[in-house]
Amino acid sequence: MEGKFIIIIAVALFFIALVQLMKIYDLAAKVRGAKSQEKMTRGENMLMANLMLVFMVVFFGFIIWLIAKYGANAGLYKAASEHGQELDDLLMINWYIILPVFFITNSLLFIFSWKYYHREERKALYYPHNNKLELIWTVLPAIALAIIIVFGIRTWNGIMYNKEEGQVIEVYAYQFGWLVRYAGADNELGEANYKLVSSTNPLGVITDQSIQDTYNEIDTKVSGIDSELKENRNSNGDLLMPKSKADKKLDELERLKRRKYRIEAAIDKREANKTAYASSDDDIVVQELHLVKGQPYTFIFRSKDVIHCPWLPHFRAQINSVPGMETSFKLTPTITTEEMRNMPEVQEHYKNINEIHNERKRRIGEEEEKVLFDYVLLCNKICGAGHSNMQIKVVVETQEEFENWIENNGDKKRLTFSGQEVNWSETKEQASL
Amino acid sequence: MAHDHHHHKESFITKYIFSQDHKMIGKQYLLTAIFMGAIGITLSALFRMKLGWPDTQFSILESILGSDAAPDGMLDSNWYLGLVTLHGTIMVFFVLTGGLSGTFSNLLIPLQVGARDMASGLLNMIAYWLFFISSVLMAASLFIETGPAMAGWTVYPPLSVLEEFQPGSGLGMTLWLLSMTVFIASSLLGGINYIVTILNLRTKGMSMTRLPLTIWAFFITAILGVLSFPVLLSAAVLLLMDRGFGTSFYMSDIVTSSGALDATGGSPILYEHLFWFLGHPEVYIILLPALGMTSEIISTCSRKPIFGYRAMIGSMLAIGFLSFIVWGHHMFLTGMNPFLGGVFTFTTLLIAIPSAVKAFNYITTIWKGNVMLTPAMLFCIGSVSTFISGGVTGIILADSALDISQHDTYFVVGHFHIVMGMTAILGMFAGIYHWFPKMYGKSMNKRMGMVHFWITIVTGYGVFLPMHFLGEGGLPRRYYENTNFPMFDHFLDLNIMISIFATIGVLAQVIFFFNFFYSIFRGPKASLNPWNANTLEWTTPIEHVHGNWIGEIPTVHRWPYDYSKPGKEQDFVPQTVPLDDNEEEH
Numbered sequence A: 001m002e003g004k005f006i007i008i009i010a011v012a013l014f015f016i017a018l019v020q021l022m023k024i025y026d027l028a029a030k031v032r033g034a035k036s037q038e039k040m041t042r043g044e045n046m047l048m049a050n051l052m053l054v055f056m057v058v059f060f061g062f063i064i065w066l067i068a069k070y071g072a073n074a075g076l077y078k079a080a081s082e083h084g085q086e087l088d089d090l091l092m093i094n095w096y097i098i099l100p101v102f103f104i105t106n107s108l109l110f111i112f113s114w115k116y117y118h119r120e121e122r123k124a125l126y127y128p129h130n131n132k133l134e135l136i137w138t139v140l141p142a143i144a145l146a147i148i149i150v151f152g153i154r155t156w157n158g159i160m161y162n163k164e165e166g167q168v169i170e171v172y173a174y175q176f177g178w179l180v181r182y183a184g185a186d187n188e189l190g191e192a193n194y195k196l197v198s199s200t201n202p203l204g205v206i207t208d209q210s211i212q213d214t215y216n217e218i219d220t221k222v223s224g225i226d227s228e229l230k231e232n233r234n235s236n237g238d239l240l241m242p243k244s245k246a247d248k249k250l251d252e253l254e255r256l257k258r259r260k261y262r263i264e265a266a267i268d269k270r271e272a273n274k275t276a277y278a279s280s281d282d283d284i285v286v287q288e289l290h291l292v293k294g295q296p297y298t299f300i301f302r303s304k305d306v307i308h309c310p311w312l313p314h315f316r317a318q319i320n321s322v323p324g325m326e327t328s329f330k331l332t333p334t335i336t337t338e339e340m341r342n343m344p345e346v347q348e349h350y351k352n353i354n355e356i357h358n359e360r361k362r363r364i365g366e367e368e369e370k371v372l373f374d375y376v377l378l379c380n381k382i383c384g385a386g387h388s389n390m391q392i393k394v395v396v397e398t399q400e401e402f403e404n405w406i407e408n409n410g411d412k413k414r415l416t417f418s419g420q421e422v423n424w425s426e427t428k429e430q431a432s433l
Numbered sequence B: 001m002a003h004d005h006h007h008h009k010e011s012f013i014t015k016y017i018f019s020q021d022h023k024m025i026g027k028q029y030l031l032t033a034i035f036m037g038a039i040g041i042t043l044s045a046l047f048r049m050k051l052g053w054p055d056t057q058f059s060i061l062e063s064i065l066g067s068d069a070a071p072d073g074m075l076d077s078n079w080y081l082g083l084v085t086l087h088g089t090i091m092v093f094f095v096l097t098g099g100l101s102g103t104f105s106n107l108l109i110p111l112q113v114g115a116r117d118m119a120s121g122l123l124n125m126i127a128y129w130l131f132f133i134s135s136v137l138m139a140a141s142l143f144i145e146t147g148p149a150m151a152g153w154t155v156y157p158p159l160s161v162l163e164e165f166q167p168g169s170g171l172g173m174t175l176w177l178l179s180m181t182v183f184i185a186s187s188l189l190g191g192i193n194y195i196v197t198i199l200n201l202r203t204k205g206m207s208m209t210r211l212p213l214t215i216w217a218f219f220i221t222a223i224l225g226v227l228s229f230p231v232l233l234s235a236a237v238l239l240l241m242d243r244g245f246g247t248s249f250y251m252s253d254i255v256t257s258s259g260a261l262d263a264t265g266g267s268p269i270l271y272e273h274l275f276w277f278l279g280h281p282e283v284y285i286i287l288l289p290a291l292g293m294t295s296e297i298i299s300t301c302s303r304k305p306i307f308g309y310r311a312m313i314g315s316m317l318a319i320g321f322l323s324f325i326v327w328g329h330h331m332f333l334t335g336m337n338p339f340l341g342g343v344f345t346f347t348t349l350l351i352a353i354p355s356a357v358k359a360f361n362y363i364t365t366i367w368k369g370n371v372m373l374t375p376a377m378l379f380c381i382g383s384v385s386t387f388i389s390g391g392v393t394g395i396i397l398a399d400s401a402l403d404i405s406q407h408d409t410y411f412v413v414g415h416f417h418i419v420m421g422m423t424a425i426l427g428m429f430a431g432i433y434h435w436f437p438k439m440y441g442k443s444m445n446k447r448m449g450m451v452h453f454w455i456t457i458v459t460g461y462g463v464f465l466p467m468h469f470l471g472e473g474g475l476p477r478r479y480y481e482n483t484n485f486p487m488f489d490h491f492l493d494l495n496i497m498i499s500i501f502a503t504i505g506v507l508a509q510v511i512f513f514f515n516f517f518y519s520i521f522r523g524p525k526a527s528l529n530p531w532n533a534n535t536l537e538w539t540t541p542i543e544h545v546h547g548n549w550i551g552e553i554p555t556v557h558r559w560p561y562d563y564s565k566p567g568k569e570q571d572f573v574p575q576t577v578p579l580d581d582n583e584e585e586h
């Protein structure tokens, strides 16, 4: 409240100051004698013209400085996936076409504005059109764009129509984190349905057990509401709670019953459940994404609540994950985390990052730490308060390292969901119920 | 048509408030836009503080925004998104659509085509007041406890549907939708009026190919708006129903903390299609008026005909048409059929051709001109420069393959601020400096205008060029802080630099506000035709009269770009001057 008051006063003061300033300015103008504000003097025109040149130099210098400092991939280095390399090459082709156009047209603009500034004795050239010229600068961009379009669509089709399946991995997005599900030995993900999502079954994987669990959960809630309503009735059967509250309860009751009915009708296959949903038996849910170098992967993305966008900057890969729909992309990692850490430019860069990072840590009184290069999967679609910290670590390693990790990291890796912590071994069990 | 309007006395209310005079309405739009613009850029300066100095407590934030939004001077992450959302919404819709088109279409259409007023003064007045109401609603949403809409200016569902997903999706989002509904009604009424006026009320001799390029630009803009805003309206109505009436147009398979929702069968992607069917043309609704005004001003100030008048019209028509078949480039990564991705890449890159033609035509107009570097002209040169600089990076984003690694990063933020934000804002400033004498009968101070220009262009590029590099480094947009990832730590100093430029840039606008308001009251009296221009508006009296011309409306005999025509004594020949015997028109 005080704050708002101070603001109001500040705004008022600002306007008073503005009016005072106007008055002073007014007096000064009177003393100087009114000058025309319409005609530009020769000196002014010349000054502005020269500033055009100065600006051009500074402007180009700034860009060149930025390019020199950050390069094309400002700290992302070499792409770490097969298609990523193609994308980077395509990007470079584009830059080689675009940058000259950018520099040439901008310099023509500024140089002409400088060279042809107004002088009384000059007269402009009456030059309303020239069809040949106009044709040239319709056709030239068209040719350049044709090149860009052809290269672009070819690369796009190559990436999107890739038929190779490889290993299947599901990445499940929720506010604000990710879960990863490996398909296991059969390389087939068990079916999932959002109606079965619960704290013990975060992905809604369909199993006989998870169906029964959901029924139990619904039944418990239903009887809870039933008994609450019963307690709140008098002997005539009238409800004692406010109507709006009662309506809410009744609505909730309906909703739960509907949900159960839908599961019974569409998901539950009774005795056949065990065989129908068997492919989830060997699925494993984890919270870190480990990939094997050289292994092709097909990623399947789902979302629990809002649109998210898994973004793997080092692999040049991203696609939205949308509730109600599955999206996917394919990727083959080509550089292990270890190899990346050992690259000279990465080491150089991380020396710098460590300095900056720990200088900040010192400044805000947090403990210093050594940061190493790591791949990361982060969220690139606005999804709420935690958007800017929705990440998981990605590790690329050899086949043995991967197998070792998935077998033995038992007690270290934990799955947290809805605040509940589940032990890795339990998770594994639960995911293969 | 009755010319005796100006004879009867008007009350203060009918003259300044519920005016049906297009000139007054134009000025009302301008003032509202300046007010909204001040809010919009202030918001950007505030949230840039968090990005530049992520660990610093700014007590000023707490005192401006309140302790919900910035407890202990640290901006709250929900509120950060709220400020970004309102900044984007205000800049795009209220300043550069309502404000830009509203001001200059209203001021210039009747004056430049030679009409007494808009086709319907009443509709015009209603359009303004709807715009005003929607502005108030939008600004008011900043004052509610749970904050304004926070789902980004695109307000994608399901994020924008349930308060559980973010607090701004409650009352804030309701206000956003109400405000936008009113806004759309306003812009449809305005647009229809502009189209009808241009088609039907041109003065004698003013054929379509003698129209100034400003009018062509306003004309195409209005058509784009009338065709695309209704689609946004339906998107908004469906969203309202999903929020309030339990429908599921955009919702399916969603789990909240209270379990699975009933909604099935809808798709958020449907919303994206509807939104971007407006959203992309919207970019040109913003740009074309600015490009039209810069064409006019560059020609006048270079004392040289605009080069390729017909090509300029043709390219605006082509841009207008193409803008309706490119919306998918915002959705390459939604999982849509890859074939569509290729199609949208193709159509999008086609737009670069007419855009390139326009850029080259501007440059050729200046070539061998006799260029008056007035503040308006300076802003035009800046605008052409940003149009080029932002246009070339668009070529990268248009490419579906490259979008895989650029989508929604800061590269996009840098790109659209330069090509759309700066080009249009600089164009709008150019328009204000150029037509201020026509609006207020006074001149603005030219020295302050020059200083304003140089600071604005330098800080503008200083803010938005480095953002491209943040994006190349993989930094996502709409991030409340970049400190959760060591890999972005090397951008700490770049972010500080951007924030410093942004603060200076925002403060520099005070020079403009001062100049503007000072000149309204104390500026020197303007002359009738201060820039020696050819168009009709400069034949109307300096003191505004109802009906614009005191006597007959002048007849038009030539196109508006006869500057420095050989064989003429003066370096300009107004449109009202008849052709000499065997003089070629152009």
Ligand code: HEM
Binding pocket: B041, B044, B045, B048, B084, B085, B087, B088, B089, B091, B092, B096, B151, B152, B153, B154, B413, B417, B420, B421, B422, B425, B463, B477, B478, B479, B502, B505, B506
């Ligand atoms: C002082 C000048 C400005 C500064 C410093 C500024 C800065 C920013 C920043 C930092 C963002 C957040 C980017 C993100 O996280 O996605 C943003 C968003 C945006 N700005 Fe600006 N901006 C300025 C002027 C403008 C102008 C003139 C426009 C007009 C088109 C504009 C339109 C937008 C839009 C549409 C968004 C996206 C909002 C969203 O993500 O929902 N801005 N601006």
Ligand SMILES: [Cu+2]
Binding pocket: A308, A309, A379, A380, A381, A382, A383, A384, A386, A387, A388, A390
């Ligand atoms: Cu997110």
Ligand SMILES: [Cu+2]
Binding pocket: B279, B280, B283, B326, B327, B329, B330
């Ligand atoms: Cu677009």
